[in-house]
Amino acid sequence: MNSLRKEIKTLQDIDAASFTFENLRWKYGVFRPMSSGAGRNKKHWGWCGVVTALGEVEEKVWYQLTEQLIKNAGEQQLLAHLIEWESECGYTKSSSDEVRKEAIHLHVSRIFDDPEWIHYLPFNKRYRPEIWEAAHIVYVRNECCQKVSAVTQEQIDRSSYSIIYCPHCGRWSRFTILGRRVKPEGPNPCLDCDCYDPDMGCTMPGIDKSYACPLEAPNGGQRRASDA
Ligand SMILES: [Zn+2]
Incomplete structure (x- = not known):
């Protein structure tokens, strides 16, 4: 080598101050063909490693270190x-071991x-409502489905070729901006949303509400008055 x-x-091999998510981030994988012995007894195998900011780590050690990092945090x-x-x-067909590994990759990053991240809003709405509350939410209508979606301002800022x-x-398509979530929410946040009709009230289909409705609280917390 x-x-x-x-x-x-x-x-x-890592000093405490350097043991961070940033330093352990998976840059790319490496494979090194290895051999020992000679002639008929020569053995071949492969060394699978990960390149990080701190150096190379054998893949199985990388998972041990990152699990430890997650535990420490x-x-x-x-x-x-x-x-x-x-x-x-995303990974319904993968084994539980593969799903865990993929989740560790996402966690370390x-x-x-x-x-x-395309799942930033639904993921945080479900598991970290305080992050969702603070997000810069923009309501858009995608050309593909013609339905209202909530996305982040950052997703819009980074959208290439005007698609989101x-x-x-799950497709990427052109979109129209309908409005931004107002914080703190005004007396009728429904007015910020394209689905509000002065006569009909909220016209958003129920299936869209978990994504797009400004009144729909995360984790089934606060309920809409009309649902009570
Ligand atoms: Zn669509």
Whole structure:
């Protein structure tokens, strides 16, 4: 192996101040063909590693270190939420081990803190309502479904070719901005939303409310007066 390459083999190789999510972030994977012995007894195997800011880490050690990091941060529950989310939303065909690994990747990259993440609003509305409350929410109508969606201002700022992810169908399509969530909410937040009709009141279909309705509280907290 290249002697300039720094390999981290155990937690002892990392000083406490450097043991951070940022430093352990998975930059890319590496595979090194290895061999020992000679002739007929020569054995071959592969070394699977991860390149991080601190150096290379064998893949299985990377998962041990990052699980420890999550534990140190007291974020096991947050990891459990990511696993639940991934199981339901994206990786239904994967084994539980694969889902856990994927969730650890997302956790180390702090995806739940990134307003550009397409699941930022629904994930945080469900598991971290205080983050959802503070989000810069914009209501849009995607061309694909013609339904109202809540997205973040950051998603709009970063949208390329004027397209944005549609939470209803999962496609990326052009969109029209309908309005922004007003904070603190005015006396009738329904007026900020394109679904309010002066005669009919709220006309948003029930299925859209969990995503798009400014009155729909996270985690089934505060209920709409009309539902009572
Ligand atoms: Zn759509």
